[in-house]
Amino acid sequence: MDLQSKTVKLRLIEESDADFVLKLRLDEKYNQFLSSVNPSVEAQKEWIKKYKNDETQGSQYYFIIERNDGVPCGTVRVYDLTEDSFCWGSWILNEDKTKYAALESAFLVYKFAFDHLGFQKSHFDVRKGNERVISFHEKMGARKTGETDLDFIFAITKDAVEATKTRLSSKISVSTP
Template sequence: MLDAGQQDAAFIHGLRTDPVRARFLSAVPPELEAQTAWLRRYADDATQAYFVIADAVSDERLGTVRLYGARGEAFSWGSWLLKAGLPAHCAIESALMTYHYGLWLGFRSAYFEVLHDNVSVWRFHENFGATRVGADDRHFQYVLGADALTRALHRYRRYLPQGIRVTTD
């Protein structure tokens, strides 16, 4: 995963304006400059981490994910979007990278919400070990507690056997 920057605006905007890929995400303005401006503001925001998911060998851009909403030892994540046609293991690997990074930051658990209609994603999270803890008229709320997170990282370790390596500038 690569820290998202202004140079990624066109890729991110393309994903987020794709009516099929982004149908469960918040709408974004149609102008590319709006995405560039958001990334410019993000660069000064220490409360979140926004990543472009990239292939480790080819550096091909595959998707995005964002960590935010720190609450004690828990973080939230979302803005998870992958290009069409990728193998299923890309979703598993990107989720594992997200959780490993959260642990590297010192968090022990995660929480998030998923739209009711986004069936494939809430099923993915439930299969990963997340517990549905609430619902409103549009979203299900989930928690992946410390023990469940540890079990998931162990269960899916074959997808990311070396964990992650974090480098900073």
């Protein structure tokens, strides 16, 4: 499946991405709202190696977000696949991102999960205090469905994503299969 938009694309993670992922996750500019990670490149490679089994079984997918010129600029993961919904997270974009990388990578995640995996909706959580990401998801059409001590819980439908994509079509372009 082609997961490419106007300025970024998604590709499945490989062990060789361990150093890039670790640098992102350890960078204080990006990790305030993320779970902690072992600071070892070898531990990250082991995690990726184990994850690849999940990918083969179709239980989760971890992507590197790259600019279309091949420069990696982030990560995103699709996981917690249920009968009718999927979760996504581990979404990080660094300073190498393009102007619309957040929008484009989000639409690519939805394209993958809705069109390739066949889901009609998504559920996900955002740490309380992560106002920029909360605002982003609400502008995309997500609705708060609950909360925990740490997180707000959201849900969004395929129809809501399609409506937002149509509304923003002049700014972004996500190719179709």
